[in-house]
Amino acid sequence: MSDDRILRIPVMARVEGKGALEMTVSRGRVGEVRLRIFEPPRLFEKILEGREFREVPDIVARICGICPAAYQLTAVSAIEAGFGLQPGEEISRFRKILACGEWISSHSLHVHLLAAPDFLGYEDVMEWARHDPESVRRGFELHAVGNALLSLMGGRPVHPVGACVGGFFRFPHEEEREAVASRVRAALPLATDLVHWAASLPYPESERAFVSVSLRAPDSYPMNGGRIVSSRGLSIDPSDFEAHVEEFQVSHSTAFHSLLDGEPYLVGPLARLNLNADRLPPEILSLIADSGIRLPSTNMNHSLLARAIEIRFALGEALAHLEKPSTGSPSSLPVPIRESTGIAATEAPRGILWHRYDLSENGLVRKARIIPPTSQNQTIMEADLRESLETGGLERPDEALRKEAERIVRNYDPCISCATHFLDLTVHRRDR
Amino acid sequence: MIKPTPSRQQSLPPPRKPRIAVLKLASCDGCQLAFLGLGNRLLELAAMVEFVHFAEMGPLGSLTDLDITFIEGSLSTQEDLETVRSVRKESRYLVTIGACATSGGIQALRNLTSGDPLASVYPSPDFIDFLAHSTPVSSEVPVDLELWGCPVTGDQVLGALRTILLGAPPPVEHDKVCLECKRRGISCVTVTKGVPCLGPVTLTGCGALCPSFGRGCYGCFGPSENPETASLARTFSGLGLTPDEVARRFLFINSNAGPFREEGERWQEG
Numbered sequence: 129m130s131d132d133r134i135l136r137i138p139v140m141a142r143v144e145g146k147g148a149l150e151m152t153v154s155r156g157r158v159g160e161v162r163l164r165i166f167e168p169p170r171l172f173e174k175i176l177e178g179r180e181f182r183e184v185p186d187i188v189a190r191i192c193g194i195c196p197a198a199y200q201l202t203a204v205s206a207i208e209a210g211f212g213l214q215p216g217e218e219i220s221r222f223r224k225i226l227a228c229g230e231w232i233s234s235h236s237l238h239v240h241l242l243a244a245p246d247f248l249g250y251e252d253v254m255e256w257a258r259h260d261p262e263s264v265r266r267g268f269e270l271h272a273v274g275n276a277l278l279s280l281m282g283g284r285p286v287h288p289v290g291a292c293v294g295g296f297f298r299f300p301h302e303e304e305r306e307a308v309a310s311r312v313r314a315a316l317p318l319a320t321d322l323v324h325w326a327a328s329l330p331y332p333e334s335e336r337a338f339v340s341v342s343l344r345a346p347d348s349y350p351m352n353g354g355r356i357v358s359s360r361g362l363s364i365d366p367s368d369f370e371a372h373v374e375e376f377q378v379s380h381s382t383a384f385h386s387l388l389d390g391e392p393y394l395v396g397p398l399a400r401l402n403l404n405a406d407r408l409p410p411e412i413l414s415l416i417a418d419s420g421i422r423l424p425s426t427n428m429n430h431s432l433l434a435r436a437i438e439i440r441f442a443l444g445e446a447l448a449h450l451e452k453p454s455t456g457s458p459s460s461l462p463v464p465i466r467e468s469t470g471i472a473a474t475e476a477p478r479g480i481l482w483h484r485y486d487l488s489e490n491g492l493v494r495k496a497r498i499i500p501p502t503s504q505n506q507t508i509m510e511a512d513l514r515e516s517l518e519t520g521g522l523e524r525p526d527e528a529l530r531k532e533a534e535r536i537v538r539n540y541d542p543c544i545s546c547a548t549h550f551l552d553l554t555v556h557r558r559d560r
Numbered sequence: 561m562i563k564p565t566p567s568r569q570q571s572l573p574p575p576r577k578p579r580i581a582v583l584k585l586a587s588c589d590g591c592q593l594a595f596l597g598l599g600n601r602l603l604e605l606a607a608m609v610e611f612v613h614f615a616e617m618g619p620l621g622s623l624t625d626l627d628i629t630f631i632e633g634s635l636s637t638q639e640d641l642e643t644v645r646s647v648r649k650e651s652r653y654l655v656t657i658g659a660c661a662t663s664g665g666i667q668a669l670r671n672l673t674s675g676d677p678l679a680s681v682y683p684s685p686d687f688i689d690f691l692a693h694s695t696p697v698s699s700e701v702p703v704d705l706e707l708w709g710c711p712v713t714g715d716q717v718l719g720a721l722r723t724i725l726l727g728a729p730p731p732v733e734h735d736k737v738c739l740e741c742k743r744r745g746i747s748c749v750t751v752t753k754g755v756p757c758l759g760p761v762t763l764t765g766c767g768a769l770c771p772s773f774g775r776g777c778y779g780c781f782g783p784s785e786n787p788e789t790a791s792l793a794r795t796f797s798g799l800g801l802t803p804d805e806v807a808r809r810f811l812f813i814n815s816n817a818g819p820f821r822e823e824g825e826r827w828q829e830g
Contacts (some may be wrong), residue, residue, distance in 0.1 A: 141618050144589050168586040168636035168690060170667040179808065186778060190666045190813075193590020193711060241596060241617060252618025254606045261603070268599040275597065283769040285597065286590040286711040287780070290773055297773040543589075 142242040144543045158514040176496040189287045197230040198476030200291045206483040207293045210470020218457045219295040221449045227351045228446035229277025234477035235435040238541045240267030246535040247329045273315040280308045295460030309450040319440035326436035327419035331429040340399035349407045366473035385506045392507035395479025397434035431539045465491040502542045578627040581613040585633030585640045590711040591658035626651040634660040634694040648701040659710040664816035668694040705730045710780040710813045736784045737777045740768040756796045761787035782814045789823035803827045
């Protein structure tokens with residue numbers, strides 16, 4: 129019998145972007161785990177240099193086709209912070225509608241097309257649809273409602289064009305708002321059903337102590353702002369994030385890895401839910417109670433359920449903002465350009481997205497720094513793979529290990545386009 | 561209506577479903593959403609064709625004997641060049657989807673910067689397989705149909721599929737965004753508000769989205785036929801834009817597309 133066993137996933141399916149995985153197994157233990165992300169770098173930080181602040185939202189949107197609005201919202205908030213501009217209540221309200229649309233669209237895509245087939249034993253959404261077309265159609269409808277909210281605010285779901293530094297190019301008209309609001313109302317029971325369905329999935333047991341990190345806002349579930357908090361008790365302003373986060377390059381990846389105060393940490397829906405359940409409205413809390421999930425959850429497999437809960441939450445949130453009568457305030461404010469450093473963090477669908485822009489007195493970008501959610505999750509994803517595969521036993525056939533490794537990675541909904549390519553799963557085995 | 565007799569139906573061999581692949585190179589994944597966001601139409605489509613390879617949706621079959629291959633993303637690594645050469649040989653139709661695959665995309669802005677752009681983002685750039693320039697698929701292999709847009713729409717990819725499978729010539733858009741505004745009754749943002757707009761030199765396909773929001777077009781669907789870029793650039797200058805500002809209007813989403821690149825570089829140097 130060979131001492132080494134090599135297991136390889138040359139193209140990982142059902143993730144956004146391209147990745148590969150490589151592991152060494154020695155004496156029944158997992159040695160080195162290398163989650164390889166080799167999406168070719170697109171060098172956005174460099175592209176941004178010398179561009180005017182007004183061009184930034186449309187440039188950074190192109191980092192990610194799944195969460196372009198999150199990039200736009202973070203960029204406009206960071207630049208406005210540098211200019212000392214407060215967007216005001218109505219603009220903030222419409223920005224929440226934009227963010228809700230993207231959470232609903234992105235989460236529905238992940239739950240139905242990427243993650244759920246793992247828990248149901250299907251190869252992909254097509255096979256699932258042949259056995260259970262109703263569940264798949266419900267997912268598609270929710271995805272479409274998310275896209276309708278994005279289109280309401282920005283004309284199209286991918287790379288919307290409505291948001292700008294200072295506010296929006298225009299607010300939607302009353303009739304446009306009402307048409308989308310009625311679609312959202314009709315989707316609420318679908319999302320409630322989705323949460324019940326998600327709660328009934330057979331999640332593998334897993335108890336792991338991990339650090340959750342998210343934004344936290346004074347009086348609402350976090351979305352477009354707040355302080356950065358952790359389950360270790362950290363609470364900092366986003367402008368202090370750089371002092372606590374350490375980004376490093378590893379030889380197997382074009383995405384940076386991150387540690388917070390020296391530790392791996394989790395960002396994303398489960399981390400948000402773990403840290404902010406007390407900010408949810410009562411009807412969502414009772415849904416959570418019915419679902420049987422206990423918060424904070426230490427089972428990473430619950431991230432699918434967390435996405436379903438956030439879909440239901442975001443629909444209710446978007447509807448509340450759509451139904452508020454317009455105050456008639458302008459859709460954008462005059463922009464006081466000045467030499468500045470502007471920093472902001474938002475909750476993208478996959479977790480904390482942090483931007484910093486150093487601007488010249490003419491509003492040109494001197495330097496930009498972007499920390500996306502997926503690179504923050506890379507370190508904990510590798511640790512989870514090591515622990516979970518060992519706990520489940522390494523004597524299983526290659527195919528079983530490969531499937532489990534892929535499922536573990538998908539829990540994190542890695543957006544490899546954001547992180548900047550992809551996963552080869554290679555296991556080197558020594559002395560079985 | 562004439563119905564085939566049952567016996568004749570049975571004697572035909574089962575028709576082979578068209579074999580489709582969707583590939584991704586350097587990109588944001590947004591153009592693949594033109595398929596993944598089709599909703600119920602995606603299920604109907606999947607019943608009509610065989611998705612042999614479409615990693616984000618699931619299938620990972622080998623890239624051989626393909627009827628239509630859709631490529632998202634620009635050529636950015638040595639591996640990308642090898643992939644498109646091999647897939648070209650195996651595909652009856654090769655279709656690019658989006659600005660990245662069709663013109664090099666926004667990341668082609670790096671083609672214009674001097675020095676090693678990689679060193680400024682990554683401390684140890686030696687780990688990375690990376691070409692200095694981001695280029696369109698057509699720079700390496702012949703392409704049968706190019707779908708412009710950042711992003712492309714579901715109607716564009718379905719329209720391409722339908723016409724290719726029917727053997728009809730694929731629809732090619734010639735109109736400019738400018739015409740689309742007139743058709744939709746959107747008042748001109750340049751004339752009424754003095755806003756610089758690429759509508760007069762850009763292909764439509766978006767439905768004049770930006771002007772409908774009161775802002776200028778920024779060129780997602782690439783250069784139109786016979787684009788009068790020089791006179792538009794002079795108009796921008798007349799609106800008060802500095803030469804560098806004029807250059808940046810052209811050097812944006814499709815900076816590597818000939819007419820936009822040439823006009824942009826003229827003003828950059830000027």
